[in-house]
Amino acid sequence: MQIGSGVKVFGIPPMESVNPPPHGGILTQGRHIPLSQDAALVVALAGTAIPFAHSAEDEAERWLRAMRLHGQVGSILQALGVGEAPLMTGTDHDHSEGHGTPNLGPDILDEVTERASQFATSREAETVGTPDILFAVLDVYGKLFDRALYLRGTSRDELVERLTSAAARH
DSSP states (O other): OEETTTEEOOOOOOHHHHSOOGGGTTEETTEEOOBOHHHHHHHHHHHHHGGGOSSHHHHHHHHHHHHTTSHHHHHHHHHTTOOSSOSSOHHHHHHHTTSSSOOOOTTHHHHHHHHHHHHHHHTTOSSBOHHHHHHHHHHHHTHHHHHHHHHTTOOHHHHHHHHHHHHHHO
């Protein structure tokens, strides 16, 4: 088929049907759940930052930085006073980088996105939101993400409590 000024359109099936996503991608139980705009932005930012992380602790920090300014989770983190930099001295922070847990690997972005999709599916959501990304990161990174929150003056419990109360108001 030809469209307009010599541009040809071929009957090629969408890439998803040719190459299904690995490990189900964001297809969960046969249903595609798209990322919300804010969640997509967080995943994109984390995806560009994580390859440069020195350790799993550094990866967790980079997820927190990506989430801090976007979506519902970003609003709550800002309300809690979570800033860009940790609330510790530079020498302590420098000492922790490079000497921590090995990176979680190149597939970590896919793993977090898949878990976020599972959370969205379990709550019968139309899209994967930043809270789903947060809970996936908490699930994958555990105490490493708890530490990143602690270094910025908050905790998992405080963050989840704020998310829960915000969800109850809506």
